[in-house]
């Protein structure tokens with residue numbers, strides 16, 4: 268084998284995490300906390316595997332484990348404020364445990380506690396945080412209803428203010444207003460942040476958050492005025508007790524309103540510090556953004572663990588070959604390596620993007636515009652990473668043949684547990700639209716500044732750059748492999764789809780359609796635009812991260828991985844690029860050839876790359892007896908399921 272890259276695990280590990288750690292004095296502290304917390308977790312949680320557990324037992328185990336984790340005293344809502352990166356690191360570590368345990372603690376600390384932190388005042392913090400820390404109270408996030416999930420603005424639960432008693436009277440006026448899917452609540456929960464319409468002197472003031480007690484703390488009985496039940500069996504997260512909840516004239520004291528921004532004074536006057544109901548709504552649901560970040564970390568973890576298994580198997584399993592010779596390793600089949608290595612390249616690119624988002628979200632000083640941009644980007648990347656993970660978990664399963672079906676290899680486990688990540692805290696189709704709205708408003712600002720002249724200059728530049736036959740036809744390998752070409756292709760795709768959306772929206776306007784009609788009429792392009800932008804963001808962040816890598820050989824390897832990410836992504840979208848005449852058929856063929864060459868070059872290092880990931884530097888905490896698919900995989904699997912030793 269030609270030695271193309273001389274790499275060592277530590278350098279690769281450091282380089283991959285350079286994006287996140289770039290601005291930190293303690294360079295790897297995020298991962299240090301991750302590691303320490305993971306080690307601590309090991310000694311605290313019940314070590315029975317969950318794969319064969321029935322749901323009731325699973326829920327009880329998850330609850331006990333959560334109480335044990337709280338006894339460690341490390342998780343605390345105040346850490347979100349003091350050092351969000353450490354908090355995120357703790358929650359990310361939990362993705363190595365059973366996903367139900369992670370979900371339970373995320374709902375309790377981040378969605379419930381984080382909302383109180385963000386929307387509540389010092390009094391709420393002092394009253395609830397100690398009990399959240401010890402889990403004396405078990406918190407939930409009561410937003411979704413049977414009638415409305417994606418469209419939170421239209422939820423129906425009402426809290427009418429009673430001036431005489433200084434209480435809110437909470438009601439579920441219709442069947443569709445029943446709160447649904449509310450995690451931690453069917454069996455164990457004591458309190459939720461209830462999202463409901465605040466009715467003040469007969470006027471609807473929009474969605475507000477109110478801390479609402481559900482069960483008595485001593486008897487754990489459901490309080491009068493509340494009906495509650497379990498949402499039933501689920502595809503994943505069976506350790507979580509998801510509830511439906513209904514309210515009938517249930518009274519809650521005024522003090523329970525999370526009133527940092529909107530308040531009812533002692534004299535009974537309603538005031539809101541924010542300029543518009545839209546702004547109040549955005550702040551009210553702000554914890555979902557932090558949550559989405561975790562929903563980027565989780566699937567990446569699942570991809571690392573399963574891709575490692577897929578690669579290990581492919582590098583060890585032999586099937587077919589020339590007569591009289593050793594059978595071939597399945598990794599040497601192009602159908603394998605030309606799928607597995609682009610997956611590896613996507614994984615590394617996603618990690619660079621994740622780390623840059625974490626860095627940005629946690630910037631100490633940030634403007635509203637910057638925050639808007641980061642939140643919108645999180646929406647797009649969350650949707651994209653989850654969509655990709657679900658498709659490739661299925662592929663990875665088949666790449667391990669029958670062994671992939673065994674629960675000991677976790678493909679089924681992650682497929683089920685990750686499925687919900689696509690929907691919870693915002694489904695992809697809705698999140699992509701949020702990003703597109705932001706991108707269009709940014710474009711509007713640009714257009715306002717540059718005017719028609721700026722627009723024409725830009726269009727002409729793009730036309731000259733891409734309509735040139737030299738450009739569309741060139742098959743020069745150095746150019747095809749250049750970062751400059753990849754960036755141009757990604758940027759072109761995004762701007763081109765954006766132009767189509769703008770064209771379609773203005774065309775619909777001329778046909779007197781309402782904004783909503785024209786938006787929905789252009790929806791497929793709107794979604795494509797957000798996807799194209801998310802890929803552009805991932806590519807740009809990967810290029811930036813690699814530039815920081817000090818070691819030349821590691822940098823070259825990472826560079827090749829990102830080239831593979833870019834070209835396989837372009838290949839996946841050949842229909843678009845060919846339809847726009849961005850690529851000639853000859854150039855498209857040359858790109859496919861370049862992908863193959865890159866895969867062949869990276870293949871010998873694939874296991875080293877996947878094993879340098881911080882996610883696999885720490886043992887999984889799932890306690891599932893994994894069937895190790897390494898060189899001795901037949902004996903590992905045989906031992907796992909009790910096949911007797913051969914007598915011969």
Ligand SMILES: Cc1cc2nc3c(=O)[nH]c(=O)nc-3n(C[C@H](O)[C@H](O)[C@H](O)COP(=O)(O)OP(=O)(O)OC[C@H]3O[C@@H](n4cnc5c(N)ncnc54)[C@H](O)[C@@H]3O)c2cc1C
Pocket residue numbers: 374407408409410411414415416417418447448449450451501504509687690691692693694695696697
């Ligand atoms: C296991 C689990 C746990 C959960 N935990 C909680 C919890 O603790 N608290 C809580 O409040 N909620 C919780 N949820 C609810 C979750 O947040 C919602 O399911 C999610 O927001 C999606 O809403 P929905 O289910 O109503 O889907 P819908 O809104 O009905 O969406 C269905 C489909 O329609 C599409 N769609 C909707 N609107 C549009 C549009 N404008 N354009 C294009 N497509 C559109 C969506 O993309 C999706 O594909 C949980 C859900 C699950 C499954």
